[in-house]
Amino acid sequence: xxxxxxxxxxxxxEELMSPGxxxxxxxxxxxxxxxxxxALGQRTVLxxxxxxxxxxxxxxxxxxxxxxxxxxxxxTAASTATGVKAGLEMTGDTExxxxxxxxxxxxxxxxxxxxSGAAERNDDIIYVCYDxxxxxxxxxxxxSATPYGAWTTTTPVKHFKDRPxxxxxxxxxxxxxxxIATASVSHPEDFVKKMKKAKAIKGTRFFHVFAPCPTGWKSxxxxxxxxxxxxxxxxxxPLFEIEDGEKVTINLKLKEKKPVADYIRLQGRFxxxxxxxxxxIQDEVDARWARLLKSC
Amino acid sequence: MKKxxxxxxxxxxxxxxxxxxxxxxxxxTPQTQVVELLSEMCASKTLDAKFIKVESEHSAMASCISAxxxxxRTFTATSAQGLALMHEMLHWASGGRHPVVxxxxxxxxxxxxxxxxxxxxxxxxxxxxxxxxxxxxxxxVLDSVIQAYKVGEALMIPAMxxxxxxALSHTYEVxxxxxxxxxxxxxxxxKPEIRLTPDDPHAFGGxxxxxxxxELRYKLQKDMEKAPALIEGTGLEFERLFGRRLGLVxxxxxxxxxxxxxxxxxxxxxxxxxxxxLRDEGIKAGNLRMRxxxxxxxxxxxxxxxxAKKAAVVDRNISYGHHGIFYQEVKSAxxxxxxxxxxxxxxxxxxxxxxTPDTFKExxxxxxxxxxxxxxxxxxxxxx
Ligand SMILES: Cc1ncc(C[n+]2csc(CCOP(=O)(O)OP(=O)(O)O)c2C)c(N)n1
Ligand code: SF4
Ligand SMILES: [Mg+2]
Numbered sequence: 001x002x003x004x005x006x007x008x009x010x011x012x013x014e015e016l017m018s019p020g021x022x023x024x025x026x027x028x029x030x031x032x033x034x035x036x037x038x039a040l041g042q043r044t045v046l047x048x049x050x051x052x053x054x055x056x057x058x059x060x061x062x063x064x065x066x067x068x069x070x071x072x073x074x075x076t077a078a079s080t081a082t083g084v085k086a087g088l089e090m091t092g093d094t095e096x097x098x099x100x101x102x103x104x105x106x107x108x109x110x111x112x113x114x115x116s117g118a119a120e121r122n123d124d125i126i127y128v129c130y131d132x133x134x135x136x137x138x139x140x141x142x143x144s145a146t147p148y149g150a151w152t153t154t155t156p157v158k159h160f161k162d163r164p165x166x167x168x169x170x171x172x173x174x175x176x177x178x179x180i181a182t183a184s185v186s187h188p189e190d191f192v193k194k195m196k197k198a199k200a201i202k203g204t205r206f207f208h209v210f211a212p213c214p215t216g217w218k219s220x221x222x223x224x225x226x227x228x229x230x231x232x233x234x235x236x237x238p239l240f241e242i243e244d245g246e247k248v249t250i251n252l253k254l255k256e257k258k259p260v261a262d263y264i265r266l267q268g269r270f271x272x273x274x275x276x277x278x279x280x281i282q283d284e285v286d287a288r289w290a291r292l293l294k295s296c
Numbered sequence: 297m298k299k300x301x302x303x304x305x306x307x308x309x310x311x312x313x314x315x316x317x318x319x320x321x322x323x324x325t326p327q328t329q330v331v332e333l334l335s336e337m338c339a340s341k342t343l344d345a346k347f348i349k350v351e352s353e354h355s356a357m358a359s360c361i362s363a364x365x366x367x368x369r370t371f372t373a374t375s376a377q378g379l380a381l382m383h384e385m386l387h388w389a390s391g392g393r394h395p396v397v398x399x400x401x402x403x404x405x406x407x408x409x410x411x412x413x414x415x416x417x418x419x420x421x422x423x424x425x426x427x428x429x430x431x432x433x434x435x436x437v438l439d440s441v442i443q444a445y446k447v448g449e450a451l452m453i454p455a456m457x458x459x460x461x462x463a464l465s466h467t468y469e470v471x472x473x474x475x476x477x478x479x480x481x482x483x484x485x486x487k488p489e490i491r492l493t494p495d496d497p498h499a500f501g502g503x504x505x506x507x508x509x510x511e512l513r514y515k516l517q518k519d520m521e522k523a524p525a526l527i528e529g530t531g532l533e534f535e536r537l538f539g540r541r542l543g544l545v546x547x548x549x550x551x552x553x554x555x556x557x558x559x560x561x562x563x564x565x566x567x568x569x570x571x572x573x574l575r576d577e578g579i580k581a582g583n584l585r586m587r588x589x590x591x592x593x594x595x596x597x598x599x600x601x602x603x604a605k606k607a608a609v610v611d612r613n614i615s616y617g618h619h620g621i622f623y624q625e626v627k628s629a630x631x632x633x634x635x636x637x638x639x640x641x642x643x644x645x646x647x648x649x650x651x652t653p654d655t656f657k658e659x660x661x662x663x664x665x666x667x668x669x670x671x672x673x674x675x676x677x678x679x680x
Binding site for chain 1: 309317318320345346348349350351354355356358359360361362363364365366367368370385386388471491492494497498499500501502503504505508528
């Protein structure tokens, strides 16, 4: 008799997100939510401001998630989560994990004041920014997370984004919160592992999650995971964590970095870029990677 | 127990006796003592609450709202610029049906920077779906906080307790501090029907299309319409327990008045003094102090003003391009009322300029000299 071949699941089997959500095909933000909930489990409250995810979970009275959601104002993800945590604790629930779940616009731009306030107080919340590098809900306008060179409806080809992406992780590290991690929808095991680690820590925990958006990036829906993986492999979006604002650990060491051009060329939002532009992006990525290696 | 306290501390005591559980707050003159005392009470465990030192009023209200959604009783206080910064979240609190209670110190809006009283800050938020209680004494401030929770939580509608900058916020008065067990008997713990919890997961406030939104707002208005009776009812219950009546309005010698002032806030107290001085001179004056402005007490105003010979509405506010806001409201309430009296509108005291008994005497002299109003705004005390 042949020996039974057993497949071991590397991710929790529990599904807290049902199909039937309203996201576009190939939406990275949906994968991110699914993996996060696998890690955190059902005893989680989500605070979701205006962003694609304000729509994705479904219109009233539906929701595709088995966890409760408070839909909050655009700039209030952090302050809403702070209030929920305090409210739950005062009514006897000290166990539930409270998550602020916001896009890059809600985090890097309009919500940064509330986020900084919560982080400075070290409020006991997990803040997750799923980064699709623009305001997608309102139709692809630039945010301060939009990378150099990208087209959006407010950075048209004739005047594409000429400033680099804001370094949100450095800003959060400067708050010396207990835990910060980057994660990518292409690396769910790493994402779930770090989210579980974060769940056990008290205080403000911050996740910066790379979430490709075929609609806004003008890429193929079936390339979303591939793009996310390439961004990790070429150090465009490296996977690392920072504890107490100081201790940096790279989760995926790269022996050899792939060229960024492969990643850039798969996306319509970068179509107008010349070889020289791409070389400049490569230089910037190399410099950031060198800085990261030095900080470990 | 009687204590001599400032109006701001009357708000703090009101929140403490109501057993507020989450207090996110941000300082602004002239509100600071409200939150300083509350933070002291939380630190010394006189009050079992979480005091959250948020980085702005916008966040203060956001945290109040979500803590309330999670089932906690919440309190905050602010003034002028802070209230304006909260504007978006004021709609959120009422639209989401979270009975937050907020103390607002009436302060004039900048520019130029003013820390002195007028009502344009709170009246700019008139249409946000909050109840508004305007107070004329420190005792009323404390009592109103307790009543605001009682009515607000019954209807799931937020409420503002409003007092004048300095004229009340920093003025010390004797205040009866009710006993905690009596307040507990009047105000049971907050237990909302639906709350934010993984035990019973719901999505609050998601995308709401034209097929549902309208009904949500209809229900808010229908519940707001229940508020006047509930305010009167809880006001009587309060009187039975504490000996002080908390009604929709405060009537002073209205019954036989030839001239009725319509007033609010601390000016509403000054008006009573003026009524007595005028009566000494043989002029039958009276004063209707508007305590509750939202919900607007239509029936009460029609009943009392319907019997008056003349009414003089005194506004410490203005709607630019229209006229005094109380004046608009009173006139609209009297529309279609047979034998409604002529109603005069006066604007005075903006930016904290004093309103004294003489101000009311000047108003009385003006109103009594005319058969009816011949201008929309009569300015009192302005330098031209
Ligand atoms: C105060 C306020 N300003 C503007 C908006 C409009 N708005 C809604 S979502 C959004 C962009 C969201 O971008 P992001 O946070 O990156 O999330 P994404 O849509 O990309 O998922 C904007 C500008 C709003 N809802 N509230
Ligand atoms: S626009 Fe982008 S982020 Fe938004 S739902 Fe579509 S794919 Fe997802
Ligand atoms: Mg975005």
